[in-house]
Amino acid sequence: MSVPPKSTEAFSDSDLLDQTVTAVRTAGSALRERFGAVHHHPTRDHLMRALAANDDAVLEILRPRLAHLRPHAGWVADELAGGALPPGEWWVVDPAEGNVNHLHALPDWAVTATLVRENRPVLTVVHLPLTGETYTALAGAGAHLDGRPLRVSETGDLGLSIVATSQARPDEDEDVVRRIGSSITAMLLDALVVRTAVPATLHLANVAAGRIGAFWQFAGARADLLPGALLVTEAGGRISDAQGRPWTPHSDTFLAAAPGIHTEAVATLSR
Structure with missing residues (x-):
């Protein structure tokens, strides 16, 4: 007798974090493939189109995967938007955090996805495709880099x-x-x-x-x-x-x- 697949809505937050890591890493590979030489941008409009193209390449892979994980969660379409979100769950995603660096052949860029519940971040994934590093955090369960616990500085000065x-x-x-x-x-x-x-x-x-x-x-x-x-x-x-x-x-x-x-x-x- 076959066992029906587990509903994504029944995932624990820990399970959901693991699935989000997989989705973000998969999408990050598309951004890594687009990285290379410095792009020349003769006009502001040309630059904005190049930034949007990077975003679109990631979102084409990432958005359907996250929507599958949390079908009823909202989606923040404007990565520059601020302020509080309406009630419920929302995916807050930056498909190319540091996009301008990517286009100038600088290494400081990432793909991020954060699930926000009632305006509180529940889990987050920050993936650096060039190095393969993945930072994660789950509310109440700590922050990690590739599974290793993270701790802030102990300095007092x-x-x-x-x-x-x-x-x-x-x-x-x-x-x-x-x-x-x-x-x-x-x-x-x-x-x-x-x-x-x-x-x-x-x-x-x-x-x-x-x-x-x-x-x-x-x-x-x-x-x-x-x-x-x-x-x-x-x-x-x-x-x-x-x-x-x-x-x-x-x-x-x-x-x-x-x-x-x-x-x-x-x-x-x-x-």
């Missing part, structure tokens, strides 16, 4: 810490750009080294892995903050806004830090 920030999007509001510049200056005075680059998710993975002590950003989208927020939280880090208040998708600033330097980082960013 901002002055001994590498920190990082990222530009949330091109064509940022001038006030936000000036605020970013001031914050970098403040951190250059207080931290050991400041890294500034996109994408945000890879900086947050480094915070979760204890490689850097803190990451902050002004503005931002759900797709570039939620994966890393869950990774850092599950690795023992602290998430807040830049003033130390609880962070939500409505917040206009974001800070992830090792607990030992969170207060110092807030003080520096509040100057």
